[in-house]
Amino acid sequence: MTTPEQRTPRVLLVEDEHIVASALSRGLRVCGAEVIGPAATVEKALALIESTPTIDGALVDINLRGIQAYAVVDSLIAKQVPTVLATGYETSVVPNRYRSLVVLQKPFDPADAMTALGLS
Amino acid sequence: MNWLADAGELGRMIRDADWSTTELGAMDTWSPSCQTAIGICLRSPVPAVLFLGRAERLIYNDRFIPFLPAGSHPAALGQPGASVSQMVARGTFATSPIVGVDGVAVEGKLCMYAGPPRASTMDDVHELRAAVDLVGLGRYRSDPLTQAIEWDAHLKAMWDLTPDSPVDLAVFLRGIHPDDRDRVAAALGQSVDPAGDGVCDIEYRVVGVNGGFERWVATRGKTVFEQDRVVSFHGVVLDISGRKRAEQTNVMLIAELQHRTRNLLAVVDGLAQQTLASCKTLTDFAVPFRQQLATLSRVQGLLSRGEASPVMISELVELELSALGAKPDGVRVIIGGPDVALPSRSVQILALGLHELATNARKHGALASRDGQLSVTWTVDDNGGARRVLLKWEETGIVARGASDAERVGLGRTLIEESLPFQLDAETRLVIGSDTVRCSVALALE
Numbered sequence: 001m002t003t004p005e006q007r008t009p010r011v012l013l014v015e016d017e018h019i020v021a022s023a024l025s026r027g028l029r030v031c032g033a034e035v036i037g038p039a040a041t042v043e044k045a046l047a048l049i050e051s052t053p054t055i056d057g058a059l060v061d062i063n064l065r066g067i068q069a070y071a072v073v074d075s076l077i078a079k080q081v082p083t084v085l086a087t088g089y090e091t092s093v094v095p096n097r098y099r100s101l102v103v104l105q106k107p108f109d110p111a112d113a114m115t116a117l118g119l120s
Numbered sequence: 121m122n123w124l125a126d127a128g129e130l131g132r133m134i135r136d137a138d139w140s141t142t143e144l145g146a147m148d149t150w151s152p153s154c155q156t157a158i159g160i161c162l163r164s165p166v167p168a169v170l171f172l173g174r175a176e177r178l179i180y181n182d183r184f185i186p187f188l189p190a191g192s193h194p195a196a197l198g199q200p201g202a203s204v205s206q207m208v209a210r211g212t213f214a215t216s217p218i219v220g221v222d223g224v225a226v227e228g229k230l231c232m233y234a235g236p237p238r239a240s241t242m243d244d245v246h247e248l249r250a251a252v253d254l255v256g257l258g259r260y261r262s263d264p265l266t267q268a269i270e271w272d273a274h275l276k277a278m279w280d281l282t283p284d285s286p287v288d289l290a291v292f293l294r295g296i297h298p299d300d301r302d303r304v305a306a307a308l309g310q311s312v313d314p315a316g317d318g319v320c321d322i323e324y325r326v327v328g329v330n331g332g333f334e335r336w337v338a339t340r341g342k343t344v345f346e347q348d349r350v351v352s353f354h355g356v357v358l359d360i361s362g363r364k365r366a367e368q369t370n371v372m373l374i375a376e377l378q379h380r381t382r383n384l385l386a387v388v389d390g391l392a393q394q395t396l397a398s399c400k401t402l403t404d405f406a407v408p409f410r411q412q413l414a415t416l417s418r419v420q421g422l423l424s425r426g427e428a429s430p431v432m433i434s435e436l437v438e439l440e441l442s443a444l445g446a447k448p449d450g451v452r453v454i455i456g457g458p459d460v461a462l463p464s465r466s467v468q469i470l471a472l473g474l475h476e477l478a479t480n481a482r483k484h485g486a487l488a489s490r491d492g493q494l495s496v497t498w499t500v501d502d503n504g505g506a507r508r509v510l511l512k513w514e515e516t517g518i519v520a521r522g523a524s525d526a527e528r529v530g531l532g533r534t535l536i537e538e539s540l541p542f543q544l545d546a547e548t549r550l551v552i553g554s555d556t557v558r559c560s561v562a563l564a565l566e
Contacts, residue, residue: 017383018469018539023390040542063379065465088382089375107386 009056009119013038014045014072015086016064020106024059027110031120033057041065045072049079057117058083062094073098084116123155127162128182133197134158142198144173154227157218167211167233170218176201176228183233187211211237260341261354275357278337280328297325297334311343312350318343320355323364336364384416387468398531408479408531415475418443419468430461433509437496440474444482446494452486457498460509466544466563473540476532477513477559485557486515493517500565507565515557536561 011033015021021038028035036052039045041064049055049072058076062069062085076083084102085094091103102116114120124131140146150158154172161168162181169180169187177198185193187210213231220227252259258275262268269292273283279295281287293301304324311320320341327334341355391412399405418439422431437455438448448455462470478487486492498511533550536559540546547562 016543017387017390018542019390019394019472020383020386021542022534022538023386023393026393038542088379088386090378093375106382107389 008032008034009117010034010036010052010054011114011117011119012036012045012048012052012055012058012060012076012081014058014060014064014069016040016061024110024113028059028114031111031114033114033119042067042069042071045069046075049075049081055079055081057081057114057119059086059113059117060084061086063087063089070095070098073101082117082119084113086113123159124162127159130180130182130197131162133194134162134179137198139198142173142177143175144177151220151227153218153220157228157230161230164232169213169231170228171201171231172218172228187233211235256359258337258357259354260357262352278326278328278335278357278359280330280333291329295326295329297327300324311341312353314345314348314350318345318353323360335359335361337361384420388413388416391472394531394534411475411479412472414443415440415471416468419471423464423467427464430464431467433457433460433462433498433511436462436467436471437474440471440478441496443475444478444487446478446482446487452493454493454495454497456496457509457511458500460498460500460565462509463544463565469535469539469543470561470563473532473535473561474513476530476535477557480530480532481515481557485518489517489519491517492519509563509565511561511563513557513559513561516555518555518557520554 009032011028013021013024013028013035015024015038018040021040025035025038036048036055037045039048045060045064055076058072058081060069060072060076060083062073073083073085084104085098086104086106086108087093088106091105094101094103104113104116111120124135127134135147144150157170158172158179161170161179164181164183167181167184167187169178169184171177172179178196178201179198180188180196188196211233212235214234215229215231217226218228218230219225252274256274258278259272260275261270263270269287269289271279271281271287276283276285276287279287279291281291281295285291293305296304304322307320307322310316311318320339320343323336323338325334326337336359338358338360339355341353343353344351392409395409395412396405399408422436422439425431434455434457441448441453441455446453481487481492481494486494493516495514495516496512497514498509500507500509536548536550540548540561540563544563546564548560550559551557
């Protein structure tokens with residue numbers, strides 16, 4: 001029998017730079033997460049959200065190949081998935097309606113993302 | 121003629137001239153006051169000129185020559201003054217009459233240089249008008265009698281109004297960007313407060329009375345008070361859209377630079393971890409990591425040229441090969457393909473991949489073998505409307521040195537087989553044979 005507390009938390013990773021995505025995946029795994037993804041585009045991220053029954057948290061780079069990833073964020077919020085944003089820009093670029101979300105400035109420690117997601 | 125001794129070049133010329141044919145008569149008939157005046161003129165430390173007799177004949181000193189119309193010296197000497205009158209415009213001259221010994225007869229006038237021409241035309245109304253037009257200033261003021269607001273045609277044009285349109289406060293506010301109206305109204309309110317300095321100095325956006333455009337303007341106005349009562353105000357409005365655009369571009373560039381820098385640091389962090397994971401000891405880490413940093417550094421140089429000058433695939437290949445001392449010679453190292461501009465987001469990851477391939481070729485492959493040959497070629501195909509480049513990296517003639525396949529490709533395999541497909545949707549293939557290395561990359565160009 002597995003209770004949610006004992007189950008390995010599933011974290012969706014949305015990041016378009018492969019070297020960064022690989023390092024974050026490794027870091028999240030070290031922190032005890034199972035990584036969903038990584039997804040490099042909005043479409044792939046949306047498809048993963050659609051096809052994954054349970055997501056316990058999401059780490060989303062808000063700029064994917066020059067396209068803003070807020071469609072992904074909206075979909076996660078709609079499913080009440082705890083979400084942390086990542087960006088290379090100033091955190092002030094995040095629109096007001098996402099102000100309640102934690103924004104991490106790159107580069108950051110994957111452990112900080114886990115803490116912000118309440119999964120550490 | 122002692123009175124003409126030591127009086128310069130002009131002194132000699134006056135002495136040698138024949139004056140008897142003029143109404144002044146021969147020189148020995150000239151009056152003492154006339155001779156004295158000529159002496160003063162010729163020996164004057166400043167430019168000086170004499171107008172002598174009825175015809176105001178010209179006599180001048182050496183220093184006056186530059187004030188004559190170009191080329192008219194020495195012919196001007198003794199000529200009637202009217203024929204060379206424009207020379208006075210080149211300077212300001214103090215004039216005094218030459219009065220005869222009888223104290224009555226005026227024999228001429230002496231003009232001494234007193235300074236540069238007067239700045240007479242700078243404040244001329246027409247010049248000011250031209251200056252206002254040149255700068256594109258719009259002007260406004262209150263009518264002292266009716267207190268109505270008057271705008272000039274420039275200002276009306278900024279608000280999208282015709283020159284004969286009436287204006288009032290409501291029209292003024294309607295032409296301002298809705299987000300800026302309160303701020304402008306507050307600034308105006310402050311400037312008509314007798315407790316303040318009466319100055320209005322504010323920058324805001326104008327959309328015009330019909331909307332449809334946006335320009336930035338700067339206003340500077342002054343309210344005049346009399347016993348705490350506003351008696352008039354006036355001011356100017358300048359279109360500063362160009363400057364504002366440049367400022368906004370700057371802000372955007374700085375944000376982009378921050379974005380790039382932080383992403384680059386994240387990539388460096390990731391590369392360090394990846395490289396570290398592939399090393400047995402920390403000593404093994406230093407060389408490849410430093411080379412990766414050097415590759416990133418070269419790429420930044422290419423990318424900083426901006427969108428107008430895209431990175432060509434040939435220069436990226438040559439750059440990464442030459443960094444390891446491999447120059448295309450058409451025999452051992454062959455590079456070739458059509459001109460292809462790379463999408464800017466593909467440059468960095470492609471450079472890292474090429475660097476790893478080249479490093480392996482140098483350590484274990486074609487560049488380390490006496491008869492090895494490296495060929496990097498590419499073609500472009502249409503692929504049903506989606507243009508893509510097909511890059512082939514081929515090493516042949518490798519003499520195996522017993523290094524394992526894993527050692528022989530190192531990080532290259534991750535970059536080629538995982539990073540390029542993930543990040544660029546590229547199709548890649550990497551095959552390590554006993555004496556060959558073959559890698560192909562198909563990359564979309566749009």
